[in-house]
Amino acid sequence: MAEKNQHHHGNLRPALIDAGIEVLKAEGLSALSLRKVAAIAGVSHAAPAHHFDGKNGLLLAIAAEGFRTFIRYMEESRAVAGPAPQAKLLGICHGYLSFAKDHDALFQLIFSPDIKNNTDTELTDAAQRAFGVLADTCALFEPSPSHPQGNEMMVWSLVHGFATLRRFHQTVPPTSNQPIQFSDILPRLTPRK
Amino acid sequence: MAEKNQHHHGNLRPALIDAGIEVLKAEGLSALSLRKVAAIAGVSHAAPAHHFDGKNGLLLAIAAEGFRTFIRYMEESRAVAGPAPQAKLLGICHGYLSFAKDHDALFQLIFSPDIKNNTDTELTDAAQRAFGVLADTCALFEPSPSHPQGNEMMVWSLVHGFATLRRFHQTVPPTSNQPIQFSDILPRLTPRK
DNA sequence: GCTTCTATCTTTACACTGTAAAGTTTGAGG
DNA sequence: CCTCAAACTTTACAGTGTAAAGATAGAAGC
Numbered sequence: 001m002a003e004k005n006q007h008h009h010g011n012l013r014p015a016l017i018d019a020g021i022e023v024l025k026a027e028g029l030s031a032l033s034l035r036k037v038a039a040i041a042g043v044s045h046a047a048p049a050h051h052f053d054g055k056n057g058l059l060l061a062i063a064a065e066g067f068r069t070f071i072r073y074m075e076e077s078r079a080v081a082g083p084a085p086q087a088k089l090l091g092i093c094h095g096y097l098s099f100a101k102d103h104d105a106l107f108q109l110i111f112s113p114d115i116k117n118n119t120d121t122e123l124t125d126a127a128q129r130a131f132g133v134l135a136d137t138c139a140l141f142e143p144s145p146s147h148p149q150g151n152e153m154m155v156w157s158l159v160h161g162f163a164t165l166r167r168f169h170q171t172v173p174p175t176s177n178q179p180i181q182f183s184d185i186l187p188r189l190t191p192r193k
Numbered sequence: 194m195a196e197k198n199q200h201h202h203g204n205l206r207p208a209l210i211d212a213g214i215e216v217l218k219a220e221g222l223s224a225l226s227l228r229k230v231a232a233i234a235g236v237s238h239a240a241p242a243h244h245f246d247g248k249n250g251l252l253l254a255i256a257a258e259g260f261r262t263f264i265r266y267m268e269e270s271r272a273v274a275g276p277a278p279q280a281k282l283l284g285i286c287h288g289y290l291s292f293a294k295d296h297d298a299l300f301q302l303i304f305s306p307d308i309k310n311n312t313d314t315e316l317t318d319a320a321q322r323a324f325g326v327l328a329d330t331c332a333l334f335e336p337s338p339s340h341p342q343g344n345e346m347m348v349w350s351l352v353h354g355f356a357t358l359r360r361f362h363q364t365v366p367p368t369s370n371q372p373i374q375f376s377d378i379l380p381r382l383t384p385r386k
Numbered sequence: 387g388c389t390t391c392t393a394t395c396t397t398t399a400c401a402c403t404g405t406a407a408a409g410t411t412t413g414a415g416g
Numbered sequence: 417c418c419t420c421a422a423a424c425t426t427t428a429c430a431g432t433g434t435a436a437a438g439a440t441a442g443a444a445g446c
Contacts, residue, residue: 154378161354184339185347
């Protein structure tokens with residue numbers, strides 16, 4: 001490894017992003033601080049400022065990386081699903097939900113309104129590619145009569161809300177104690193012929 | 194008013210909660226601090242500690258208050274809707290979405306996983322009552338064949354995801370620029386006879 | 387080979403945050 | 417009138433983001 005204990009770290013930027021993801025996994029979003037990731041990477045606390053424009057910049061970079069693994073989750077889950085359109089759609093959603101479960105804090109971050117994005121193309125590109133994965137799968141079905149993107153928004157809202165509320169129910173327990181599967185609430189769409 | 198400029202404020206607890214909601218409206222969740230609400234209420238920065246168990250306690254109290262106005266939004270929106278079950282359901286959802294739009298930061302707070310709830314009955318009661326408003330309206334329809342609470346969870350996930358993604362699209366703009374209405378993605382349920 | 391220069395990182399400093407502990411005031415009860 | 421307890425203040429401390437100035441090392445030019 002490029003373990004130079006000198007002044008120049010070598011590839012500090014990705015190291016800081018990795019450290020950030022590490023903190024997210026271990027202690028959650030609220031525990032993520034510039035000084036902590038700097039300490040993990042073995043540099044001074046002010047070093048991150050030269051690679052990211054403040055804390056928000058680090059969050060943007062981590063979020064972009066998060067979106068990329070988010071995409072991977074959906075694509076891999078779709079790949080192992082059956083060939084039928086409905087199976088592929090459910091596969092995407094299961095990937096969505098698996099990501100939310102496996103990367104709790106990262107999921108919180110990438111959809112957090114706290115990260116102010118001012119034309120960060122790296123983030124918006126990754127986010128729109130993530131939406132594209134879902135849109136492509138929705139294109140296998142007849143479009144919604146009410147709106148050209150009706151199916152996308154319906155499925156996207158449904159799975160996102162489901163994931164978010166499942167997180168919420170860890171804090172405020174639901175009234176019912178019968179666990180519900182996502183496939184129970186996903187409507188059947190009519191495949192395109 | 195009970196404007197005593199002495200040592201004892203009189204009713205500091207609700208004043209701090211109001212100050213917190215005021216900050217949320219003006220500057221957002223990230224700008225909410227104990228010291229700031231204390232300053233607004235005109236007390237020393239450590240005063241809140243005697244009424245709430247730390248910052249999380251204040252957040253819990255604000256969130257409980259937030260859930261109560263959240264309930265009011267849904268009930269009032271249902272009241273002005275038509276008598277048909279589907280109209281009432283759509284009314285609830287519009288109240289849901291109006292609240293999310295009018296009280297952006299408060300909406301973020303009440304569904305934030307950062308507020309750690311350790312058997313705070315005030316919050317859980319309000320939250321479960323909010324869910325009850327939606328459940329009551331869903332009871333007007335035939336139950337989902339797949340799960341007794343299938344309709345509730347479907348509608349709840351749908352509207353919550355829609356609200357969240359609308360917030361998200363303020364940061365990352367959507368690929369399509371044709372605005373979509375919630376009524377376009379809400380499925381028609383079959384009313385109970 | 388030597389100098390210069392620039393990106394990278396460090397040091398120092400400051401305002402702000404939450405929290406704990408000890409001190410002060412005020413109003414109520416004996 | 418005295419005591420006392422609740423409400424609030426004061427003081428202190430560790431942690432945070434950020435800005436500015438200083439140090440270092442590798443590259444670029446000659």
